Amino acid sequence: MMKKWFLAATMLVAAGVSASVANAESFKIGLSNGWVGSEWRTQMIEEAQAAAEAWKDKGVDVEVVVQSGNVDAQGQVGQVRNFINQGVDAIIIDPNSPSAFNPVFAQAKRRGIMVVATDAEVSSKDAIYVGIDQKQWAYQSAKWLAETLDGKGNVVTINGVAGNPANEMRVAGYKEAFEAHPDIKVLNEANANWDQAQGQQAMQNLLATYPDIQGVWVQDGMAAGAWRSIMAADKASQIAATGEIRKDFMVTWKENGLNSAASVNPPGVMASALNVAVMKMQGKEFKDGIFGGVYGNAIYIPIPFIDNSNLDEKLEEAKDKPGYWSVTDVVTPEEAEEFFK
Amino acid sequence: MKSILSAPKSGSTVSKRPVWLVAFGSLVALVLINWFLQPSFFDGMVMHSNLTTFLPLTLVAIGQTFVIMGGDIDLSVGSIAALVNVVTVTVIAMAGGDAASVPIGLLTGLVVGVLCGVFNGLLISYLRLQPMVATFGTGIIFSALALWVMPQAGLSVPEVYWMTYSDFVLGVPTVLWILIAGFLFVLFMQRRPFESHLKAVGGNRAGAFQSGINMSFVRLLSFALCGLFSGFAALCLTGETASGDPLIGQSLAMGSISAVVLGGTMLSGGVGGAIGSIFGALLLGMIGNVIFFAGLPFEFQTLVQGLIVLAALAGGVLVARK
Numbered sequence: 001m002m003k004k005w006f007l008a009a010t011m012l013v014a015a016g017v018s019a020s021v022a023n024a025e026s027f028k029i030g031l032s033n034g035w036v037g038s039e040w041r042t043q044m045i046e047e048a049q050a051a052a053e054a055w056k057d058k059g060v061d062v063e064v065v066v067q068s069g070n071v072d073a074q075g076q077v078g079q080v081r082n083f084i085n086q087g088v089d090a091i092i093i094d095p096n097s098p099s100a101f102n103p104v105f106a107q108a109k110r111r112g113i114m115v116v117a118t119d120a121e122v123s124s125k126d127a128i129y130v131g132i133d134q135k136q137w138a139y140q141s142a143k144w145l146a147e148t149l150d151g152k153g154n155v156v157t158i159n160g161v162a163g164n165p166a167n168e169m170r171v172a173g174y175k176e177a178f179e180a181h182p183d184i185k186v187l188n189e190a191n192a193n194w195d196q197a198q199g200q201q202a203m204q205n206l207l208a209t210y211p212d213i214q215g216v217w218v219q220d221g222m223a224a225g226a227w228r229s230i231m232a233a234d235k236a237s238q239i240a241a242t243g244e245i246r247k248d249f250m251v252t253w254k255e256n257g258l259n260s261a262a263s264v265n266p267p268g269v270m271a272s273a274l275n276v277a278v279m280k281m282q283g284k285e286f287k288d289g290i291f292g293g294v295y296g297n298a299i300y301i302p303i304p305f306i307d308n309s310n311l312d313e314k315l316e317e318a319k320d321k322p323g324y325w326s327v328t329d330v331v332t333p334e335e336a337e338e339f340f341k
Numbered sequence: 342m343k344s345i346l347s348a349p350k351s352g353s354t355v356s357k358r359p360v361w362l363v364a365f366g367s368l369v370a371l372v373l374i375n376w377f378l379q380p381s382f383f384d385g386m387v388m389h390s391n392l393t394t395f396l397p398l399t400l401v402a403i404g405q406t407f408v409i410m411g412g413d414i415d416l417s418v419g420s421i422a423a424l425v426n427v428v429t430v431t432v433i434a435m436a437g438g439d440a441a442s443v444p445i446g447l448l449t450g451l452v453v454g455v456l457c458g459v460f461n462g463l464l465i466s467y468l469r470l471q472p473m474v475a476t477f478g479t480g481i482i483f484s485a486l487a488l489w490v491m492p493q494a495g496l497s498v499p500e501v502y503w504m505t506y507s508d509f510v511l512g513v514p515t516v517l518w519i520l521i522a523g524f525l526f527v528l529f530m531q532r533r534p535f536e537s538h539l540k541a542v543g544g545n546r547a548g549a550f551q552s553g554i555n556m557s558f559v560r561l562l563s564f565a566l567c568g569l570f571s572g573f574a575a576l577c578l579t580g581e582t583a584s585g586d587p588l589i590g591q592s593l594a595m596g597s598i599s600a601v602v603l604g605g606t607m608l609s610g611g612v613g614g615a616i617g618s619i620f621g622a623l624l625l626g627m628i629g630n631v632i633f634f635a636g637l638p639f640e641f642q643t644l645v646q647g648l649i650v651l652a653a654l655a656g657g658v659l660v661a662r663k
Binding site: 085086 | 379381384386387390391393394397492493494495496497503507578581582583584585586588589590591592626629630633634636638639640642643646
């Protein structure tokens with residue numbers, strides 16, 4: 001009797017398990033990256049792969065295929081075509097161009113493939129964007145700089161590549177922040193192509209040209225270079241400047257007690273986009289009015305901020321990581337619920 | 342012009358087997374590998390989209406062949422393509438941005454491409470500048486002009502342009518028509534005295550000079566042709582992306598030179614032909630595909646691609662030596 005009951009129970013469990021396996025959802029997602037050569041991009045892809053793996057715990061099987069290489073916009077269009085031909089369910093892309101993908105995204109949509117851009121916005125109406133608002137990213141740190149200087153002083157800025165869409169949005173962001181403080185005077189706006197060495201050089205030139213600088217607003221990894229110049233000129237105690245989010249820099253920041261702060265463009269953006277994509281494919285509907293941005297297709301995610309008040313906490317997070325590791329943040333599936341009905 | 346075209350054939354060497362045989366064999370092998378990795382490879386839609394991806398490089402490689410056969414090299418082809426792309430898109434937008442303004446945009450783009458080529462040719466064949474250095478310099482100028490015309494990627498072309506490009510004409514994909522036209526042009530050029538003159542100029546300058554070939558003009562023409570084909574490639578890129586991007590085409594210069602060499606044309610000039618370059622360009626494209634469908638980890642994709650290209654180039658050289 002006991003045996004029979006046991007058998008029945010086992011069979012029931014087995015049936016339940018096999019049923020849940022049969023019902024398990026499975027999605028294939030293509031990740032496209034068109035620029036190699038920064039650890040940030042590598043970390044971005046690895047975090048997205050980890051996020052896909054994590055869906056297994058929820059009984060969803062997410063397989064990712066990655067294409068990553070130095071290509072121009074046309075080469076990346078080729079990457080997208082390969083994904084379409086392979087029959088993926090969704091494509092997540094860090095795009096090399098805001099507009100060149102319109103035809104190929106339209107083609108993907110006709111085949112029922114969901115397209116999510118991340119890190120840089122695209123104009124296509126057949127795709128959505130999940131990532132940070134680059135303008136807000138710049139506004140936050142510029143606001144910090146203006147307030148740290150008590151709303152007055154001489155400021156210089158060091159930007160990335162002129163003409164790059166993300167760069168232009170960032171420039172608009174800091175301009176807006178500084179306009180609120182009429183006594184902040186922007187002496188010069190330099191371009192250093194997001195290159196650390198060029199950033200260092202630009203800062204050297206600016207320090208030599210303008211002896212009376214109180215604030216520096218500088219983007220991304222160039223901040224590490226700019227700060228090296230500031231420290232070499234022995235002006236670290238007189239200047240407030242924005243920083244960056246890699247562990248190496250945060251260690252320098254802490255050791256020298258720099259007057260710095262940084263907006264975080266988290267490499268986890270691609271993982272966040274992946275989580276949103278999976279939930280949409282599960283059949284969830286986006287809330288009305290959730291999309292914004294210049295192209296009306298963007299979901300903006302929170303932008304973390306580091307200053308001296310939480311620097312120790314971020315260094316603790318980075319404890320076991322390599323020096324090139326960037327502070328990150330991922331919109332978890334639970335947090336992404338708020339984008340859906 | 343007339344004297345060149347009507348001059349008797351000279352300098353054409355008759356070889357036992359076509360120089361493009363190695364490239365063709367490797368291409369067939371890669372197609373088979375890709376077919377194995379991706380069973381749907383021969384689907385009409387997949388072939389169509391692959392051809393769309395490979396076409397711009399193929400066209401540039403055809404143009405580059407003429408320059409290389411004459412013993413020169415053109416590093417500015419990618420910048421020419423970017424400049425033609427932004428000029429075409431801008432002219433279409435200025436002319437009203439509707440279907441009727443497309444032809445004037447295409448024409449202006451091609452004229453710009455030819456002018457860029459002529460500029461290169463004048464510097465090299467008349468001012469006697471080194472082709473590698475000169476076209477490196479003009480390439481920087483052309484991309485600067487592209488950035489000046491359009492500082493940031495954008496502007497879209499009328500739907501009729503990119504829809505026609507991605508669609509079918511008389512039941513055959515537009516991109517296939519373009520490839521066929523490219524093939525026919527190459528076959529046509531093979532029968533013209535121009536090509537044998539060019540090979541003579543590239544392979545045996547002293548002999549070409551003594552036989553009375555107007556060498557400077559022949560070289561100028563080869564650069565103009567190269568500019569024209571970079572222009573064609575740019576129009577295809579425009580059809581593919583439906584917009585302008587001053588940074589597009591950056592990989593075309595080295596890509597086209599690799600395709601030409603893979604196709605059996607000697608960098609020293611004088612030997613080769615554009616048929617091989619077409620196969621070489623398709624071969625390069627297929628290498629990228631095979632790497633993707635082989636499912637390599639992303640950290641190694643670029644490395645493996647470089648190794649395969651190197652192996653293909655080395656293989657061609659070794660076979661040719663025998």
